Amino acid sequence: MNRRRLSWAFVEQPRFQRMHPLAAACAAALFFVMTTHAASAQQAPEQTQAKTPTAEPTLPEQRAKTKAAAGRKSRPAATELGTVVVTGIAGSIQSAIKVKENSDDIVEAISAEDIGKLPDVSIADSLARLPGLATQRVDGQASAISIRGLSPDFAGTTLDGREQATIGENRGVQYDQYPAELINGATVYKTPDASLVGQGLSGTVDLHTINPLDLPGRALVFNLRGEHNSNGNLNPGTGTGNSGHRASFSYVDQFLNHTLGLAIGIAQVDQPIQEKQYQAWWWSADNGSAGIDQNWGGPHTPGMPDNVISQEGMQLRAQSQDQKRNGLMTVLEWAPNDSYYSKLDLYYSTFDKRKFTNGAQWSSTPWDNVSYDNVGVSPGQPLPIVTSGTVNGIAPILQNEYTKEHDKLYSIGWNNKLYLGDWTAMADLSSSSATVKLHDAYLFSGLANGAFTSVDFNTPAGAGYPDFRPGVDLANPATVVFTDPDNYGYNGREEFDRQVDKIHALRLQVSHPVGWIFSSMDLGLDYSDRTKTKHADVNFAWLNGNGSTSDTYQNHFSTPINPALLYNPTSLAYGGIPGILNYDVLGAMYSQFYLTQQNGQGDWSRNYTVEEKVPLAYARFNIDTTVAGIPLRGNVGVQFVHTDQSSDALQTNGNTLVGKISGGASYNNVLPSLNLVAKLGDRQYLRFGLAKTMARGRIDDEKVSTSAGVSKITNGPAAGQVLWSGSGGNPRLRPYVAVGADLSWEKYFGEASYVAVAAFHKNLLNYIYNQTVLDYDFSNYTNDTPTLVPTSNIGSFTTPKNGTGGKMDGLELSGALEGGLLAHALEGFGVQANYSLTNSSIPTSSISSIPGSPGTLPGLSRKVANLTLFYERYGFSVRVAERYRSSFTGEAVALFDQLGYTRILANRQTDLQLGYAFSSGRWNGLSILLQVNNLGNSPDSTVQVATLPNNVPMTRPLEYDTWGRTVLLGFNYKI
Numbered sequence: 025m026n027r028r029r030l031s032w033a034f035v036e037q038p039r040f041q042r043m044h045p046l047a048a049a050c051a052a053a054l055f056f057v058m059t060t061h062a063a064s065a066q067q068a069p070e071q072t073q074a075k076t077p078t079a080e081p082t083l084p085e086q087r088a089k090t091k092a093a094a095g096r097k098s099r100p101a102a103t104e105l106g107t108v109v110v111t112g113i114a115g116s117i118q119s120a121i122k123v124k125e126n127s128d129d130i131v132e133a134i135s136a137e138d139i140g141k142l143p144d145v146s147i148a149d150s151l152a153r154l155p156g157l158a159t160q161r162v163d164g165q166a167s168a169i170s171i172r173g174l175s176p177d178f179a180g181t182t183l184d185g186r187e188q189a190t191i192g193e194n195r196g197v198q199y200d201q202y203p204a205e206l207i208n209g210a211t212v213y214k215t216p217d218a219s220l221v222g223q224g225l226s227g228t229v230d231l232h233t234i235n236p237l238d239l240p241g242r243a244l245v246f247n248l249r250g251e252h253n254s255n256g257n258l259n260p261g262t263g264t265g266n267s268g269h270r271a272s273f274s275y276v277d278q279f280l281n282h283t284l285g286l287a288i289g290i291a292q293v294d295q296p297i298q299e300k301q302y303q304a305w306w307w308s309a310d311n312g313s314a315g316i317d318q319n320w321g322g323p324h325t326p327g328m329p330d331n332v333i334s335q336e337g338m339q340l341r342a343q344s345q346d347q348k349r350n351g352l353m354t355v356l357e358w359a360p361n362d363s364y365y366s367k368l369d370l371y372y373s374t375f376d377k378r379k380f381t382n383g384a385q386w387s388s389t390p391w392d393n394v395s396y397d398n399v400g401v402s403p404g405q406p407l408p409i410v411t412s413g414t415v416n417g418i419a420p421i422l423q424n425e426y427t428k429e430h431d432k433l434y435s436i437g438w439n440n441k442l443y444l445g446d447w448t449a450m451a452d453l454s455s456s457s458a459t460v461k462l463h464d465a466y467l468f469s470g471l472a473n474g475a476f477t478s479v480d481f482n483t484p485a486g487a488g489y490p491d492f493r494p495g496v497d498l499a500n501p502a503t504v505v506f507t508d509p510d511n512y513g514y515n516g517r518e519e520f521d522r523q524v525d526k527i528h529a530l531r532l533q534v535s536h537p538v539g540w541i542f543s544s545m546d547l548g549l550d551y552s553d554r555t556k557t558k559h560a561d562v563n564f565a566w567l568n569g570n571g572s573t574s575d576t577y578q579n580h581f582s583t584p585i586n587p588a589l590l591y592n593p594t595s596l597a598y599g600g601i602p603g604i605l606n607y608d609v610l611g612a613m614y615s616q617f618y619l620t621q622q623n624g625q626g627d628w629s630r631n632y633t634v635e636e637k638v639p640l641a642y643a644r645f646n647i648d649t650t651v652a653g654i655p656l657r658g659n660v661g662v663q664f665v666h667t668d669q670s671s672d673a674l675q676t677n678g679n680t681l682v683g684k685i686s687g688g689a690s691y692n693n694v695l696p697s698l699n700l701v702a703k704l705g706d707r708q709y710l711r712f713g714l715a716k717t718m719a720r721g722r723i724d725d726e727k728v729s730t731s732a733g734v735s736k737i738t739n740g741p742a743a744g745q746v747l748w749s750g751s752g753g754n755p756r757l758r759p760y761v762a763v764g765a766d767l768s769w770e771k772y773f774g775e776a777s778y779v780a781v782a783a784f785h786k787n788l789l790n791y792i793y794n795q796t797v798l799d800y801d802f803s804n805y806t807n808d809t810p811t812l813v814p815t816s817n818i819g820s821f822t823t824p825k826n827g828t829g830g831k832m833d834g835l836e837l838s839g840a841l842e843g844g845l846l847a848h849a850l851e852g853f854g855v856q857a858n859y860s861l862t863n864s865s866i867p868t869s870s871i872s873s874i875p876g877s878p879g880t881l882p883g884l885s886r887k888v889a890n891l892t893l894f895y896e897r898y899g900f901s902v903r904v905a906e907r908y909r910s911s912f913t914g915e916a917v918a919l920f921d922q923l924g925y926t927r928i929l930a931n932r933q934t935d936l937q938l939g940y941a942f943s944s945g946r947w948n949g950l951s952i953l954l955q956v957n958n959l960g961n962s963p964d965s966t967v968q969v970a971t972l973p974n975n976v977p978m979t980r981p982l983e984y985d986t987w988g989r990t991v992l993l994g995f996n997y998k999i
Contacts, residue, residue: 111138112941113896113903114854117840118776120209128646128658129217129699130713130768130782132157135209139234140245140274140289141996143903144935145957147207148199151229153890154212155782155838155858158909161931161964163297163345164987167198171212171227172784172834173862173912175883178719178760180224183231183435184369187222189458189525191375191431193558193724197229201375201433203291205247205272206353208234214784215713215766217697218644218661221531221550225719225760233369236276236285237357245274249953249994254961255298255987258342259606261591262380268294268346270992285357290350297345300598300986301383302489305337307980309407309972310390317390319973321743327396327413333972333980334388334410335483340492340599341383349375365441375431381466382425382594384498384604386418386479387510393417402485406976409485416478420498421509425466426609432459450548452531460523465609467516467565467617470509471496472582482600487929487965487981491600499593499603506567506616507582516565516613525556543648546661550640556723560630563619586616624679625731625808629752632673632727636720640665647700658700665693665718671755673729678808687728687755693718707773713766720759721792725824727753732805732821734814746812748802748819758826761790776854779839788829788881791866796822830866830881852897860888885912901939908932913969926982927967934959949998957990 119135132154136142144150148166152159159166160176168176181188181197190197213220213228220228253266272291278284309315312330316322328334351373358366388394400412437454471477483490496503508515533548570581589611593603613619644661670688674681697715704710720726730752737745768782800821807814838858843850864881887910894903911930936959941951966982 113137113143113894113901114776114842116143117854117856121772121776121778121840123209123211125707125709125770125772125778127211128701129213130215130711130766132212132214133209136207138245138996138998139208139243139276140205140247140272140291142204142207142209144905145204145270145955145990145992146200147202147204147210147231149935149957150204151199151210151212152907153856153858153892153905155780155836155890156214156227156834156860156862156888157212158885158888159907162198162200164299164958164964164985165200165297167200168196169199169229170883170885171224171229172214172786172860173832173864173884173886173888174226174881177722178225180222180228180719181231182222182228183371183456184233184437184439185221185230186435186437186452186454186456186529187527187552187554188435189433189456189527189554191433191458191460191523191525193523193556194722195720201349201373201431202231202371203272203289203293203349203351203353203373205270205274205291206233206289206351206371208232214782215697215699215764216695216715216717217659217699218642218663218695219533219546219548221552221640221642223717223719225717225762233353233355233371234276234287234289235357235367236287236355237278237282237359239276239278239285241278243274243276244999245272246997247272247274247994249955249992251295252991253296253298253987254989254991255300257344258298258300259344259380259382259591259594261606262344262378264296264298264344264346264378264380266296266298268296270295270994280360283359285355287353287355289353292351293347293349295347295349297343297347298988299343299345300489301339301341301343301983302599302985303339303341303983304335304483304968304981305339305385305387306970306982307333307968307978308336308389309333309974314407314972314974314976316973320738322390323393325390325394325396327399327416328410329399329401332399332401332408332410333404333978336389337385337387338490338492339383339385340490340596340601341381341385342594342596343379343381345377345379347375347377349373363443365443367437367439369437371433371435373431373433375429375433377427377429377431379427379429380425380609381423381427382604382606383423384494384596384601385421385423388415388418392419404485406972406978409980410483411485412482414478414480417476418479418494419474419476419509420470420494420496420504422469422498422504422604423466424469424605424607424609425464427465428463430461433457446537448535450531450533450535452529452533454527454529454531456527458523458525460521462519462521462523464521465516465518465565465613467506467609467613468508468510468512469504469585469605470507471503472505472507474507474509484981487963487967487984489598489984493600498601499605501585501587501590501605504605505582505584506612514564515567515570516617518563518565518613518619520561522559523557525554527552527554529553538645541647541649541656542645544646546642546644546646548642548644550638550642552638552640553635554638555633555635557633558630558724558727560623560627561621562623562627564622565613565617565619567617583616585612589615622679623681625676625733628674628676628679628681629729629731632671632724632729632753634671634723634726634755635669637668638665651702655703656700657703658698660698662697663693663695665695667691667693667720667759669720669726669755669757671726671728671753673727673753676731678806680806680808685728689756689758691758693759693761708771709769711766711768711770713768714764716761716763718759718761721757721824725753725792726755726757728755729753730821730823732802732819734807734809734812734819736812745815748800748805748814748817749821750800750802750805750819751822754823754825757792757824758790760788760792760829762829763787763789774842774845777839777841777845780837782836782838784832784834784836786832788831788866791827791829792824793827794822795825795827796820828866830864832862832864832881832884834860834862836860852895854894854896856890856892856894858890862886862888883912885909899941899943901937901941903937904934905937906932906934927969927979929965929967931962931964932960933957933962951996951998953992953994953996955992957992958987959989961986961989 116137120133123133160168176196251268310325394417397414401408435456477495480493529552531550589608591606594606668690675685732750764786770780772778843853892905936956
């Protein structure tokens with residue numbers, strides 16, 4: 025078992041460092057400069073906003089819009105992004121600003137610099153640079169997106185307007201599953217309208233595929249980049265490394281007199297990830313009036329001074345991964361006449377991950393009978409911090425782990441539009457699926473015969489890597505053997521997970537011009553059926569010759585590791601340990617161990633199915649009028665959403681599987697929305713949005729399965745009692761619901777410049793908390809630990825429940841500026857910047873009794889900022905981009921399974937891009953690109969927010985992880 029002390033509930037283990045105000049200050053300065061120059065800036069001609077093909081438009085919806093006197097208004101779609109043929113950094117900014125300016129909703133946008141070329145290595149990196157958005161790193165890569173301070177659970181993600189199946193147990197999309205080379209752009213809706221299906225509570229990200237008929241002719245694009253990670257190969261012999269590649273090919277063409285369009289994109293990624301991990305298990309005071317010995321009844325720790333804070337255990341782990349993804353995207357457009365339009369798009373990808381995690385860990389609590397020599401302390405609050413010395417009596421635990429995951433994503437959509445006079449009918453049929461197969465195995469090793477050792481240590485008072493020097497060589501196979509060093513009761517574990525997520529949807533819509541203040545109306549129906557199934561099988565490993573029951577198992581039975589299975593040692597030198605044993609985990613498991621299937625109650629509870637059937641109806645009226653001489657556009661509408669959710673799970677009697685259980689609920693939600701855009705002057709707008717939004721809870725929170733057991737309490741008022749405790753899902757959960765108001769002022773000038781100020785307020789009417797019921801009746805549960813007789817059938821049960829949500833308020837400043845507007849000498853230079861400030865509050869009664877509970881919503885970063893400086897001229901391009909996210913608090917399950925909170929520290933990451941594009945001669949169409957991601961090797965770090973045994977609050981560093989710099993060098997060639 026992995027001895028991590030935390031289990032993330034709200035976040036996927038992002039950790040951040042100290043706040044850096046550079047991006048925020050630059051955003052404020054940019055806002056001032058652009059406001060000063062906006063009035064005098066030279067206005068660009070209308071045709072410079074976006075350059076379209078010179079050929080006559082062939083899309084029937086384009087001709088229909090020309091014919092319709094009322095001029096139907098709709099959300100900006102991929103067709104609008106696809107019309108842009110200006111390339112490069114400036115072209116990407118120009119196209120994205122055009123989408124933002126022309127939208128009836130409050131949106132942000134990104135656009136490809138060219139076919140197969142988004143501005144960043146990943147979609148999440150590009151999205152995270154938008155105002156109010158922040159990324160959460162997974163395995164060092166930008167993966168999940170947080171909008172306006174709410175965690176990724178609250179953001180909706182669609183592909184061409186269709187909700188996507190996900191590989192995780194929740195709804196949050198992992199954006200690294202979508203190759204950036206195959207995505208043409210994205211629009212982020214901060215305010216919804218009634219026709220936005222699959223919307224999120226904080227916002228909705230709509231990814232766009234290319235429209236081949238929007239291009240004037242054929243295009244072939246080749247992209248190849250080599251990739252290198254600066255951390256080196258931490259686990260030699262495993263087949264991973266520190267070098268990889270990215271390659272893609274895109275083909276776009278038109279046929280039958282530009283009425284049939286075809287786009288095909290293929291992308292392959294072979295990406296190395298090398299991670300250095302360090303985690304302090306927890307911190308406490310061992311001795312004295314604040315210590316464990318005088319408050320929790322623990323033993324006195326020899327050699328430890330009174331009333332000092334010390335580390336109670338740690339782990340150092342080196343993790344090597346290789347990720348291989350193959351993606352295919354195909355788009356077929358057909359516009360044979362003015363009356364019919366059809367688009368068929370397909371996305372398919374496979375994602376293979378192999379992960380090797382080797383580490384050393386040990387426990388050093390008073391109950392482990394350790395002692396200390398030569399203890400050194402540093403000043404700290406609320407007590408001095410132990411930072412050096414020697415700890416004796418340590419039993420090192422080496423855990424070597426192998427994980428293999430195969431993901432498969434599939435999405436297909438067929439959109440049809442029929443134009444009959446003033447009527448437009450649309451039918452959209454789609455299907456999305458995500459399949460995950462996971463194999464995880466780990467084994468324990470340690471010193472033979474339960475031996476102990478001493479460890480010299482130096483640990484930083486703040487965040488950073490430690491220096492541990494064990495008294496034995498942990499890379500010596502004569503010293504380290506297969507055993508159970510910490511008396512877990514087994515020698516290893518193997519797990520097979522299978523998960524399938526499927527979404528089938530049908531959408532129908534009719535549109536027609538209307539009178540008065542409305543240009544047109546849209547009436548629609550949508551039906552989706554989503555089913556997510558999870559299945560897990562667990563095997564426990566026992567050394568050959570050892571027992572597999574509590575009566576026969578020998579804790580310190582040991583055997584040497586087969587020399588033929590050994591690799592070169594894993595280096596933990598960044599934490600002071602030169603090396604530890606590194607070996608073929610599966611080879612050892614299947615030759616030196618025997619396995620028994622042993623799904624316990626907690627494992628059976630992870631087998632479940634959740635289904636959501638959602639019929640939805642909407643009406644949207646598009647506004648186009650004039651009020652007091654001011655042009656006013658926008659939309660007003662309403663959604664009616666019915667949800668029928670159900671869950672099936674396995675029922676257990678203790679650890680014995682006895683059958684199935686079911687549960688569910690159905691409910692209705694009415695979601696009105698209003699968006700208004702007033703044109704105050706030349707390219708100057710005031711926007712207002714008001715909407716009620718909803719987001720269903722985590723899918724794994726809606727499962728009906730539960731698990732429970734009895735345990736003996738070791739400290740506190742209930743010390744010595746045997747009590748029930750359990751946890752499980754809640755199939756009757758209602759969704760998160762919020763009412764939000766937005767106000768935005770925007771001024772556009774030049775070809776790719778603007779300034780915007782936005783404010784928003786959101787009331788969370790219904791929120792979901794993990795709540796613990798202290799008087800839960802466990803009479804229907806069977807005790808699977810007969811050696812422990814419960815004091816009572818009444819105990820604590822933790823489950824997600826609906827509660828009051830609180831509120832959020834935010835301010836966003838954003839803008840872009842072309843240097844040429846200020847001075848001719850600055851032609852080609854440009855800057856983009858944004859700064860967001862968000863505050864929130866939640867009812868203190870909901871979580872005030874939990875140590876470290878925040879006064880804001882978990883997952884909320886109060887400050888988010890981005891700054892991008894670029895130069896692009898004469899073929900040369902340079903871009904330096906930095907993003908910043910302030911600290912936030914995530915919910916976690918801490919020691920003794922108590923709900924607690926962990927603070928994720930502030931993080932900033934700087935990326936560099938250099939390029940040169942040939943524009944003439946034999947190399948015309950070729951561009952060379954150098955990218956360095958995470959230029960400063962930014963770490964992810966967390967701190968423990970808890971109390972000492974005497975209930976005095978304490979904050980100490982927990983995790984500190986780095987992934988090194990990623991360097992990519994290659995070329996892009998367009999024909």
